[in-house]
Amino acid sequence: NAGVTQTPKFQVLKTGQSMTLQCAQDMNHNSMYWYRQDPGMGLRLIYYSASEGTTDKGEVPNGYNVSRLNKREFSLRLESAAPSQTSVYFCASNPTGSNQPQHFGDGTRLSIL
């Protein structure tokens, strides 16, 4: 069972470069989320998608865009990467409205120089 799959696992970018982080889940979940994890700050929600075709901003959306391509896939794009976006990014999913725990991917460690 793959669960939530994130690619790539690691990436180094230069300031100003663009990058798309991919996330796919095979659990038929409606809701998907993107978080960033920074030291001492826990996980902060960037964007979420309650269903295919809908996306909404979370706590820290600036500098990011997302696409819910279909029910399985939810991508996060950095149009012009900045050093402040150096972080570990987690994608998660769960069934909408069920208050079930979120299932997380293994994370993408992104460094921006």
Place this chain on the structure above:
Amino acid sequence: AQKVTQAQTEISVVEKEDVTLDCVYETRDTTYYLFWYKQPPSGELVFLIRRNSFDEQNEISGRYSWNFQKSTSSFNFTITASQVVDSAVYFCAREGNSGGYQKVTFGTGTKLQVIP
């Protein structure tokens, strides 16, 4: 913002000691859910437990136990007879409905080191 506070940034214990990780949350919701997740050194996030706000019964699962006290807005996590494999960062989280979606707020985590 309705915060989740994990005041203990780092804890070190010697193997076989018991350890309690504290979690205090803020909420204006009547119905909400509380979670604990474990993040081992390998980095993935592992779900441990979910409690809803109407169920204040304490829960035990092997060496793990959770104490939910609504009166003090706390949801503490105890590991009995700690083992080296328990070394990880533990996150407490609260979920409630916010603007039509289930908003999950995470604490900043407690790093537990179990020394052999």
